[in-house]
Amino acid sequence: MKTDLKDLKVIDCESKAQKIGKIKKVISEWGSTSCCERKRDHSPCLNSIGYGKNNVCELVEQFYADSVETVVYHDEVELNYNNYSYEELPEEIIDEILEIVEDYETDMLKTEKRCQD
Helix, strand or coil: CCCCHHHCCCCCCCCHHHHHHHHHHHHHHHCCEECCCCCCCCCCEEEEECCHHHCEEEEEEEECCCEEEEEEEECCEEEEEEEEEHHHCCHHHHHHHHHHHHHHHHHHHHHHHHHHC
């Protein structure tokens, strides 16, 4: 029997809990951060409804040791702020946050090394 490589799927062996653990460890070590501080061109979108000028979306903006802060926007107007624990977030959002936090850790380690030299 011949197996075609395109039929194989990559399995993500890291559980959501492990990813959250990594996020919390980095934030605990280096302090909270935000998408703005990280100069990201976008923030993870937790919720979105509508289209164009009628769009209302909730973006994950701040990352703390035990939670995130979101901002609800209508078009570009801030309507509300919410806090969620990492455990409440869907895994695809956790994946985005983990990428942001890993970049943050890399930058902080580079900064630390420059300061030591």
